[in-house]
Amino acid sequence: MTTSFIHSFQSEWLKTRRSLAAWLVILGGFFIPLIMLTARLLYPDRLPGDSAASDFWEAFFSKCWQMMALFLLPMGVVLATTLLAQLEFRNNTWKQLHTTPQYLTTIFFSKLAVILLMLLQFLILFNLGIIVAGFLPHAVYGVAYPQEAFPFEFFLTKSAWFFVDCLPIVALQYLISLQFKNFMIPLGAGIGLMVASLIALEWEYGYFIPYTYCPYNFFELRKVAGMGPQSVNVHFWALGYFVLFTLLSYVLYITKKEKG
Amino acid sequence: MYSIEALNLSHHFTKGERVLDDISLRVKEGSIFGFLGPNGAGKTTTLRLILGLLRKQQGDIRLFGKPFEQHRAAALRQIGSLIESPSLYGQLNAAENLLVWQKVYQCPKKRIAEVLDLVGLSNTGAKKAGQFSLGMKQRLAIAVALLHEPSLLILDEPTNGLDPGGIVEMRTLLKILNQEYGITILISSHLLSEIEKLVTEVGIINHGKMVFQGSLDELMERQQQVASLIFEVNRVEQALQMLADQHPTAVIVQGKLKLPALSNEDTAAITRRLVTEGIDVYGITRGDNDLETIFMNITNN
Numbered sequence: 001m002t003t004s005f006i007h008s009f010q011s012e013w014l015k016t017r018r019s020l021a022a023w024l025v026i027l028g029g030f031f032i033p034l035i036m037l038t039a040r041l042l043y044p045d046r047l048p049g050d051s052a053a054s055d056f057w058e059a060f061f062s063k064c065w066q067m068m069a070l071f072l073l074p075m076g077v078v079l080a081t082t083l084l085a086q087l088e089f090r091n092n093t094w095k096q097l098h099t100t101p102q103y104l105t106t107i108f109f110s111k112l113a114v115i116l117l118m119l120l121q122f123l124i125l126f127n128l129g130i131i132v133a134g135f136l137p138h139a140v141y142g143v144a145y146p147q148e149a150f151p152f153e154f155f156l157t158k159s160a161w162f163f164v165d166c167l168p169i170v171a172l173q174y175l176i177s178l179q180f181k182n183f184m185i186p187l188g189a190g191i192g193l194m195v196a197s198l199i200a201l202e203w204e205y206g207y208f209i210p211y212t213y214c215p216y217n218f219f220e221l222r223k224v225a226g227m228g229p230q231s232v233n234v235h236f237w238a239l240g241y242f243v244l245f246t247l248l249s250y251v252l253y254i255t256k257k258e259k260g
Numbered sequence: 261m262y263s264i265e266a267l268n269l270s271h272h273f274t275k276g277e278r279v280l281d282d283i284s285l286r287v288k289e290g291s292i293f294g295f296l297g298p299n300g301a302g303k304t305t306t307l308r309l310i311l312g313l314l315r316k317q318q319g320d321i322r323l324f325g326k327p328f329e330q331h332r333a334a335a336l337r338q339i340g341s342l343i344e345s346p347s348l349y350g351q352l353n354a355a356e357n358l359l360v361w362q363k364v365y366q367c368p369k370k371r372i373a374e375v376l377d378l379v380g381l382s383n384t385g386a387k388k389a390g391q392f393s394l395g396m397k398q399r400l401a402i403a404v405a406l407l408h409e410p411s412l413l414i415l416d417e418p419t420n421g422l423d424p425g426g427i428v429e430m431r432t433l434l435k436i437l438n439q440e441y442g443i444t445i446l447i448s449s450h451l452l453s454e455i456e457k458l459v460t461e462v463g464i465i466n467h468g469k470m471v472f473q474g475s476l477d478e479l480m481e482r483q484q485q486v487a488s489l490i491f492e493v494n495r496v497e498q499a500l501q502m503l504a505d506q507h508p509t510a511v512i513v514q515g516k517l518k519l520p521a522l523s524n525e526d527t528a529a530i531t532r533r534l535v536t537e538g539i540d541v542y543g544i545t546r547g548d549n550d551l552e553t554i555f556m557n558i559t560n561n
Contacts (some may be wrong), residue, residue: 011363018351089313096347100364101333260313
C-alpha cells in the first residue's frame with residue numbers, strides 16, 4: 001500500500017508538469033515579493049532606515065502578507081486546488097485512472113498530497129521571494145544589510161500557521177471539484193465563500209466560515225485590535241474543518257456510482 | 261478458458277428504462293471479440309461495467325476466471341483499455357503521458373519507447389498531446405493501453421474519428437497484437453464492416469439486449485438465410501406469374517424480381533426459362549448478402 005502510494009503520488013505529481021496550477025504556484029509565490037522588490041529598488045533612500053530597524057524582517061514579512069493573506073492566498077488556493085482536482089475531468093482521464101490497479105483510497109490521498117505539496121511549494125517560494133526582496137536592494141545599492149538577525153523561527157511558524165489556515169479551503173475545494181465536472185461550480189463556490197468570509201471578518205462568529213482563517217492569522221500577525229475572534233484558536237478550527245471535509249470528500253468519492 | 265464472463269447483467273441509470281437487460285457475454289482467451297450494436301444500444305455501459313467504472317446493479321462479472329469485485333486490482337493489472345475518446349493529458353507530450361502510467365504500473369521504462377514505436381509515434385518529440393490530431397491521440401491511447409503488456413485489451417469504438425487509412429492501420433495493429441502477442445481483444449463498434457475482417461467472434465447488442473452471440477461463421481450462416489437473388493427483366497409482372505408455381509415467395513421490389521437465394525444451377529435454370537419465354541434478362545445480382553445487412557436485420561428486429 002505504501003509503495004503503491006509513492007508510485008501513485010509520483011504519477012500525480014507528473015501530471016502537474018506544465019499545468020496551469022503549477023504556473024499559478026510559481027507566479028503566485030513570487031508576485032508580491034516582486035512588487036515589494038521593485039518598490040524598494042525604486043526608493044533606495046528608504047534602505048538605510050530599513051537597515052537600522054530592529055524589527056525590519058517582521059515588518060517586511062507582515063507587509064508582504066497583507067494582500068496575500070486577505071485575498072491572494074485564499075483565491076490562489078481556490079484556483080490551484082480546483083485546477084488540480086479537475087485535471088482528470090478536463091482531460092477526460094478519470095476512466096483511465098480508475099481502470100488502473102490502484103485502490104481508490106490511494107488515488108484520493110495521492111491527489112490530495114500533491115495539492116498539499118504544491119501549497120507548501122508556494123509558501124517556500126513566497127518566503128524565498130521575501131528574503132530576496134529583503135536583501136537584494138541593499139546589495140544592489142551597496143547599503144548595509146538589515147542589522148536584525150534573520151528570524152528563521154518567526155518566518156517558519158507564521159508560514160506554518162498560514163499553511164494550516166489554508167487546509168479547510170483545500171479540503172472543501174477538493175471535495176466540490178471531485179464531485180462536479182463543470183469547472184465553474186467549484187470555482188463559483190470558492191469565490192462565493194471567499195467573499196462571504198471577507199464580509200464576515202468583523203462578525204463575532206466569523207470563524208464559523210472556513211475561509212476566514214488566513215485573514216484572521218494576518219490580523220494576529222499585525223496585532224490588529226478588535227479583529228478576529230477572541231479566545232478562539234482559529235488554527236484548531238482550521239484543522240477540524242480540514243479533517244471533516246476530507247472525510248466527507250473521501251466518503252463521497254469512494255461511494256460515487258460512476259467512476260468515469 | 262474465458263477472459264471475460266459477464267453473466268445476466270442488467271443496468272438502469274434512473275428509475276426508467278433499463279439500459280442493459282439480462283446481458284451475457286463470454287470472451288474466449290486468445291480471441292478477438294467484436295461487440296456490435298447501433299449507437300445507444302448499451303455497448304459502452306457493458307464495457308464500463310466490466311471495467312468497474314459503473315457500479316454493478318445486477319449480474320455477475322468474472323475476469324480471467326475470478327470474480328471481478330474480489331480481484332479488482334489483479335484483474336485490472338492484466339487489462340488495457342480505451343473507452344470512448346482517448347484519455348490523455350493535453351499539456352504533456354507522448355512520452356510524458358506514458359510516464360504517468362508507467363509510474364502506476366511500475367513496468368520497465370523501456371516499454372515507453374517500445375509502445376511508441378509500435379503505434380508509430382516515436383518521432384513526436386516535445387509536441388504536446390493536446391496538439392495531436394485525433395488519429396495520433398487514438399494511437400497514443402492505444403499505446404497507453406498496451407504499456408503494461410496486458411493480456412486483455414478492451415477497446416470501445418477505437419476507430420472513431422479515424423480516416424480510412426487510420427482504420428486499416430488500427431486493424432493491422434490489432435491483428436498483430438492478437439496473433440503475435442496472444443492478446444485477447446474485446447472491441448466494440450457500431451459498424452460491422454469496420455471489424456468484420458478482424459474478429460473471430462461476434463456479439464450483437466440492441467436496445468440493451470444481446471440479440472446474437474457466436475462465431476463469424478455462424479453469423480455468415482444467418483446471412484444465407486436472408487440472402488436473395490434479384491432479376492432485372494423487361495416484363496417483371498409476367499416473370500413473377502411465370503415463376504409463382506416454383507417460387508411462391510418471389511416478390512417485385514422497385515421494379516425488380518426478388519427471389520430467395522438460389523444455387524448457381526437453379527439461377528441458370530430460371531434465367532434459361534425466362535429467356536425461353538421471351539423475357540429479356542438485363543441483370544442478375546445477389547441482394548442482402550453482406551454482413552452489414554444481416555447486422556441491420558438483426559438489430560432492426
